[in-house]
Amino acid sequence: xxxxxxxxxAPYIIWMILFTxxxxxxIVYFAFTGSDGSFTLENVKNAGVHIPTLANSIxxxxxxxxxxxxxxxxxxxxxxxxxxxxxxxxxxxxxxxxWMNFLLRTHALSALIEDNGVINTILTSIGLEPxxxxxxQGAVIFGMVYNFLPYMxxxxxxxxxxxxxxxxxxxxxxxANTLQTHRSIIVPMSVPGIISGITMVFVPSVSxxxxxxxxxxxxNYLIGDIIxxxxxxxxxxxxxxxxxxxxxxxxxxxTMIIFNGLDSEDTEGMLA
Amino acid sequence: xxxxxxxxxxxxxxSFDGEPILRSINLEIKDKEFxxxxxxSGCGKTTTLRIIGGFExxxxxxxxxxxxxxxxxxxxxxQLNTVFQKYALFPxxxxxxxxxxxxxxxxxxxxxxxxxxxxxxxxxxxxxYDARRVDLLSGGQQQRVAIARALVNRPKVLLLDEPLGALDxxxxxxxxxxxxxxQKRLGITFIYVTHDxxxxxxxxxxxxxxxxxxxxxxxxxxxxxxxxxNAFTADFIGQSNIVPGVMHEDYLVSFAxxxxxxxxxxxxxxxxxxxxxxxEDIKFGEPSADVICGQVSNVTFKGVHYExxxxxxxxxxxxxxxxxxxxxxxxxxxxxxNHDFIFEGWYTKRxxxxxxxxxxxxxxxxxxxxxxxxxxxxxxxGAPTEEIGYPTGEEYTVYFESPETDESFASINxxxxxxxxxxxxxxxxxxxxxxxxxxxxxxxxxxxGAHLLEFEDHTLYAHFxxxxxxxxxTHKVTFDPDGFDVWVAQSTQxxxxxxxxxxxxxxxxxxxxxxxxxxxxSDEDIxxxxxxxx
Numbered sequence: 001x002x003x004x005x006x007x008x009x010a011p012y013i014i015w016m017i018l019f020t021x022x023x024x025x026x027i028v029y030f031a032f033t034g035s036d037g038s039f040t041l042e043n044v045k046n047a048g049v050h051i052p053t054l055a056n057s058i059x060x061x062x063x064x065x066x067x068x069x070x071x072x073x074x075x076x077x078x079x080x081x082x083x084x085x086x087x088x089x090x091x092x093x094x095x096x097x098x099w100m101n102f103l104l105r106t107h108a109l110s111a112l113i114e115d116n117g118v119i120n121t122i123l124t125s126i127g128l129e130p131x132x133x134x135x136x137q138g139a140v141i142f143g144m145v146y147n148f149l150p151y152m153x154x155x156x157x158x159x160x161x162x163x164x165x166x167x168x169x170x171x172x173x174x175x176a177n178t179l180q181t182h183r184s185i186i187v188p189m190s191v192p193g194i195i196s197g198i199t200m201v202f203v204p205s206v207s208x209x210x211x212x213x214x215x216x217x218x219x220n221y222l223i224g225d226i227i228x229x230x231x232x233x234x235x236x237x238x239x240x241x242x243x244x245x246x247x248x249x250x251x252x253x254x255t256m257i258i259f260n261g262l263d264s265e266d267t268e269g270m271l272a
Numbered sequence: 273x274x275x276x277x278x279x280x281x282x283x284x285x286x287s288f289d290g291e292p293i294l295r296s297i298n299l300e301i302k303d304k305e306f307x308x309x310x311x312x313s314g315c316g317k318t319t320t321l322r323i324i325g326g327f328e329x330x331x332x333x334x335x336x337x338x339x340x341x342x343x344x345x346x347x348x349x350x351q352l353n354t355v356f357q358k359y360a361l362f363p364x365x366x367x368x369x370x371x372x373x374x375x376x377x378x379x380x381x382x383x384x385x386x387x388x389x390x391x392x393x394x395x396x397x398x399x400x401y402d403a404r405r406v407d408l409l410s411g412g413q414q415q416r417v418a419i420a421r422a423l424v425n426r427p428k429v430l431l432l433d434e435p436l437g438a439l440d441x442x443x444x445x446x447x448x449x450x451x452x453x454x455q456k457r458l459g460i461t462f463i464y465v466t467h468d469x470x471x472x473x474x475x476x477x478x479x480x481x482x483x484x485x486x487x488x489x490x491x492x493x494x495x496x497x498x499x500x501x502n503a504f505t506a507d508f509i510g511q512s513n514i515v516p517g518v519m520h521e522d523y524l525v526s527f528a529x530x531x532x533x534x535x536x537x538x539x540x541x542x543x544x545x546x547x548x549x550x551x552e553d554i555k556f557g558e559p560s561a562d563v564i565c566g567q568v569s570n571v572t573f574k575g576v577h578y579e580x581x582x583x584x585x586x587x588x589x590x591x592x593x594x595x596x597x598x599x600x601x602x603x604x605x606x607x608x609x610n611h612d613f614i615f616e617g618w619y620t621k622r623x624x625x626x627x628x629x630x631x632x633x634x635x636x637x638x639x640x641x642x643x644x645x646x647x648x649x650x651x652x653x654g655a656p657t658e659e660i661g662y663p664t665g666e667e668y669t670v671y672f673e674s675p676e677t678d679e680s681f682a683s684i685n686x687x688x689x690x691x692x693x694x695x696x697x698x699x700x701x702x703x704x705x706x707x708x709x710x711x712x713x714x715x716x717x718x719x720x721g722a723h724l725l726e727f728e729d730h731t732l733y734a735h736f737x738x739x740x741x742x743x744x745x746t747h748k749v750t751f752d753p754d755g756f757d758v759w760v761a762q763s764t765q766x767x768x769x770x771x772x773x774x775x776x777x778x779x780x781x782x783x784x785x786x787x788x789x790x791x792x793x794s795d796e797d798i799x800x801x802x803x804x805x806x
Contacts, residue, residue, distance in 0.1 A: 166360035169327050172347040173354045174374035174425065184373070188364045 030242035043243035050226055050244055054251065057223040060137065061205035064144035068152040068201045069194065071145070076156035076193075077186065080163070091157065094150050102147060103210060109143055110134060110214045135217025143211040144201075151200035159193030160186070195259050203252055223248055277339075278303040278429060278461050279324060284333035286319055286485075293319050295485045297333070301463065302478075303428075306455050308464040310472040311482035312508070317465045318357075318433055320482070324463065325431050326350050338428075352429040353422035358438060359414045361406040367393070367417055368402035374425040392420035395454065412443045419454070429461040436471065448474050469509050473497065481505045502785045506548040513554075513759050517547040517784070525784055528564045532777065536784035546785050551579065553781035554761035556773040563774040568767050569758065578766045582759040582773060 034040045079090045097105060112118045113133035120130040133139055163186065171181040187194075209224030216222070227248065230241030277300045284297040294316045301307055309317035322328040323335060326347035335342050342350060353374070362370050371392055375385045393399055396416035401409075406417060415435060422430055432451075436444045452475045455462045466472055472479045473493040481488040481496060481504075489501040500506035503514050517527030522537030527547045539545060559565040566582040759775060767773060 170360040
């Protein structure tokens, strides 16, 4: 049996080696070599210039993660208390936007909020001043929330739906009002879902380049845009790009370690 | 309302999705009593408890707590606590924090919390378990945590929703005794929900027997065991022999073909009744013409006592005689007038059983009761297009008429479609079932799938022909009126299988109760209920 299980995992292991381990090794290799192939720390030092952009990326990703959490938590709780058939329908509605391509969605969004876009056309036609929406920080955050909200709702919903109604009633029975019930029962019991929701929103947000590229304009350049430019675009420099990528990866890794540390502290044993 | 009433329910009704769960419940619960709601699943006992706890709102009626109406008071403001089914402990908190939960909410000082939590844990024998994870405790230990958690707030009333359901038998017995002790010691009211009659009888001061959303009986365990108010209670509480009988006059009842003295009265002359006899109240003696006689057909050892079944001897049990006119035996079946029924055929059992085809012979050794299966169809006034679903457990009794005696009857039950029981002849020779007709003599044949409304007077007649001669002849046959073909008796003394015995029952052990289904449901009631259910 043991042997069988080992062999069954072989395709994935091969996949991992080909498409994760080797590319990762290449990034490390490029990050620490110059164009002549010799070892150097120059790239890493130069990548340091992008720390303000990185900080801005983290800042925007954090805000959109918080917004997602605030929007998703009550909604996920609401779904989780519905009957099974209603739950299925609502989950489908949540997933519905995901059936459309991510790029298309973002393009559609930019068409909506452009200076001469749908919203502003409507506003001017009824005699109001047009709003400056596209190419702002707000637009980037909105784009992130818009695209990644389902990734927050789903893990929250799937953990909340496992909370027995009687557990919630027990809290009320012992004197907890709605707020206290959430604070001391439902939130702590949802921590694993909250953690994975945060992970699933924060990571793609911090590294996105499409959203900031399409909605943020030149002022809201994020670390993802810089890496794209270095790897594929105008500022082509593979070594430099690799070093910047490495920097981003380390930041994400550290963030995840912190979150997972919180997870195991608060919820030890509750996942049994 | 008397002085020591703590909770009062007035005319509580509740429906879920149009299905009535509680029908006008009235109940006063006294301070410091241990009261149990007992009934089969779906009887409304848990819903009643949840209404008291504030987790459901009644559609109609009022809930009073110490004289104050609390209908709209949310659970967290009610001075009562609940031990939930399957405990509902907080998995992310340890034992100590689970118990302390209620105290933390009321901002009790930490020292006081520690004192009271440890007091509670000591009471449920869980000292030293403070830091344990609740999901690693055994079922019994989790149960104790749940009890401690609910009691730590010092509620005036503790609600317990089948708290011992998930425990094994031995542990359950221990916990029953312990719960009773805790209730006595704390001197508070316990409202307990269970479907286990033994549990209810063991622990309660009073038992509320429920069925179909209606309180069937309220009384002490002794009362409901010894003097069940109706056949449902008698059947649900303990094991009973329940047979149909006729109350001829006060203190005289006939059942199983014999007249018996009894201690009940107040019935109409010749009223049809249910007779309940507890197995332990049947004494075996010499067979004689005055008592029910039969043969011991089975003996089971039950630990303390033996349980013996007695099959009455054919021919001896002859409470009713039906005339056999020229064309065979007949039985007439009146049915509720407001509904149409579709005839589904003639079966050996109430539910399922095997179908009796026309011309199949019914011999002496075959079951002496046949069941006509019916399906309820639309109401008479409207077009018969949709099926009416009856609430399960409703029983409508109808009676067979016979030309010579009115002692033969049958019941219609809506549990699984409507059925009617027709006593069949038992004789030295077999009878063949000739079909179901609209008249005693000839008339229109009721085909399967026929609607009852097609038949005059809502009466059908079953025709039987003696097999041997092939010709219908007039002679008398005797038969068992209701298919109650075995008696169950209990004794510490064993009587071997095959022994011929007479069944001796003391008059005070013959419990007479009205045919609840028949008396409670007049035609109007049926119409009303038909309207309730789409």
